[in-house]
Amino acid sequence: MSSYDILIVGAGHAGAQAAIALRQNKFEGSLALLGDEPEYPYERPPLSKDYLAGEKPFERILIRPPAFWGEREIAMLAGKHVVAVDPAAHEVTTATGERIGYGTLIWATGGNPRSLVCSGHDLAGVHAIRNRADVDRLMGELATTSRVVVIGGGYIGLEAAAVLSKLGKHVTVLEALDRVLARVAGEALSRFYEAEHRSHGVDVRLGARVESIEEADGRAIGVRLADGEVLACEMVIVGIGIIPAVEPLLGAGAQGGNGVKIDAHCRTSLPDIFAVGDCALHANAFADGAEIRLESVQNANDMANAVAKTLTGTPTEYHAVPWFWSNQYDLRLQTVGLSIGHDATVSRGDPTARSFSLIYLKAGRVIALDCVNMVRDYVQGRGLVVEGKSPDPVRLADTNIVLKEL
Ligand SMILES: Cc1cc2nc3c(=O)[nH]c(=O)nc-3n(C[C@H](O)[C@H](O)[C@H](O)COP(=O)(O)OP(=O)(O)OC[C@H]3O[C@@H](n4cnc5c(N)ncnc54)[C@H](O)[C@@H]3O)c2cc1C
Numbered sequence: 001m002s003s004y005d006i007l008i009v010g011a012g013h014a015g016a017q018a019a020i021a022l023r024q025n026k027f028e029g030s031l032a033l034l035g036d037e038p039e040y041p042y043e044r045p046p047l048s049k050d051y052l053a054g055e056k057p058f059e060r061i062l063i064r065p066p067a068f069w070g071e072r073e074i075a076m077l078a079g080k081h082v083v084a085v086d087p088a089a090h091e092v093t094t095a096t097g098e099r100i101g102y103g104t105l106i107w108a109t110g111g112n113p114r115s116l117v118c119s120g121h122d123l124a125g126v127h128a129i130r131n132r133a134d135v136d137r138l139m140g141e142l143a144t145t146s147r148v149v150v151i152g153g154g155y156i157g158l159e160a161a162a163v164l165s166k167l168g169k170h171v172t173v174l175e176a177l178d179r180v181l182a183r184v185a186g187e188a189l190s191r192f193y194e195a196e197h198r199s200h201g202v203d204v205r206l207g208a209r210v211e212s213i214e215e216a217d218g219r220a221i222g223v224r225l226a227d228g229e230v231l232a233c234e235m236v237i238v239g240i241g242i243i244p245a246v247e248p249l250l251g252a253g254a255q256g257g258n259g260v261k262i263d264a265h266c267r268t269s270l271p272d273i274f275a276v277g278d279c280a281l282h283a284n285a286f287a288d289g290a291e292i293r294l295e296s297v298q299n300a301n302d303m304a305n306a307v308a309k310t311l312t313g314t315p316t317e318y319h320a321v322p323w324f325w326s327n328q329y330d331l332r333l334q335t336v337g338l339s340i341g342h343d344a345t346v347s348r349g350d351p352t353a354r355s356f357s358l359i360y361l362k363a364g365r366v367i368a369l370d371c372v373n374m375v376r377d378y379v380q381g382r383g384l385v386v387e388g389k390s391p392d393p394v395r396l397a398d399t400n401i402v403l404k405e406l
Contacts, residue, residue, distance in 0.1 A: 003101030004032040009082050009092065010108035011035025013044065014277025014300035016063045018106050021308030023072045034077035037131055040066050045297060047135045048159040049327050085252040087270040106307060107249055107260065107275040111242030120213025125220035126236045129156055146170060147233040149223045151210055153180030155326045157239030158193060162328040165200050172231055173197065174208035186345050188358055189370050200329060244279040244293060256281055259293045264317040266307045276303035286322055286338045296324045321386050334378040337368030337385035346396045349374060364390040380404040
């Protein structure tokens with residue numbers, strides 16, 4: 001049985017960064033990065049952006065060049081899926097029955113795409129966008145696709161809609177709620193993106209209930225809505241969120257549910273097991289201490305960096321300000337802070353000029369900004385969030401006043 005001082009399970013953003021940061025922080029023990037995908041670690045955001053558009057080859061989205069891992073003596077255990085963890089024996093078991101020992105385990109498994117529960121959910125032509133294989137499969141069908149139905153008006157669905165409409169496909173977006181991006185952004189931003197997509201020819205349907213996926217010869221040929229309408233298509237993309245991949249840890253007794261619960265140092269309730277990234281359920285200071293999971297590259301990297309420091313002798317709590325970005329058409333959205341629970345919104349700049357910011361307040365305090373083509377606001381507004389400033393809303397809205405003056 002092979003064994004490592006530190007074993008990282010999950011070779012995505014958080015796992016790769018944990019390995020990189022451990023070596024940067026002079027960790028000299030044996031270190032392995034195990035993942036169930038066959039590739040070297042790569043960036044996921046381009047999967048719904050320039051990689052999907054065919055504008056960036058796979059080699060350019062690798063997190064590090066292939067030679068890097070060997071040079072840093074990081075053993076890459078690719079194509080292995082962990083199905084069980086034995087905290088007492090300090091070992092994991094893979095789907096093929098292989099046992100691998102660890103001194104410390106870092107769990108960085110992200111999540112699996114939530115699938116539809118209706119009939120036809122597993123037909124050929126129904127796709128998720130979570131990993132390279134998903135997107136390669138989808139891209140392989142584009143030549144014979146003219147109509148696409150995207151189910152879910154979150155960031156990934158909308159980014160895919162933007163790319164595919166630019167590629168000349170007829171795209172329909174189905175959102176069950178009454179606005180797109182409802183879980184992550186304020187209403188004004190939702191309405192702005194809804195209008196943008198419509199102006200690019202995307203058919204955005206709100207309050208849409210999917211009844212089933214229609215089939216012919218084992219392939220999806222349409223989406224039936226609850227009102228009986230059938231939207232004919234050759235491809236369905238499902239972007240309705242993820243389910244954190246934590247069963248082996250919960251099965252071993254770790255606390256959690258919607259993710260695995262961690263403390264301020266990213267420790268799970270099991271001995272010598274940490275968790276980082278999308279799968280980690282943590283009390284977030286920017287959400288008033290509420291237990292949440294964040295799904296962003298920033299969160300994955302910052303949690304990984306904190307754990308690497310802790311494991312190399314500098315106990316470090318995870319305290320990073322959340323940030324995120326999304327590219328749709330020529331719009332670059334940058335978000336800082338968490339808008340959950342805001343009670344007021346200040347609009348700064350002119351949405352019709354396609355360059356503006358929305359500033360979210362809670363009891364007068366700035367808690368988040370959504371900045372569309374407004375890099376300066378994003379950079380300067382960060383300080384307002386970090387310091388919990390309560391500026392005069394009239395001055396906040398005035399674009400003649402730069403945010404750093406507030
Ligand atoms: C299409 C897309 C676009 C995105 N766009 C943005 C963006 O614009 N900005 C942003 O900030 N974030 C974006 N994100 C989110 C961001 O990519 C994630 O938050 C980030 O990848 C989380 O890193 P992670 O390491 O926690 O999980 P992942 O990167 O998902 O890595 C987890 C890895 O673990 C593997 N794994 C799972 N279970 C096991 C197991 N039992 N055994 C072995 N391996 C396992 C998985 O296959 C995967 O390779 C996007 C995500 C997607 C899918």
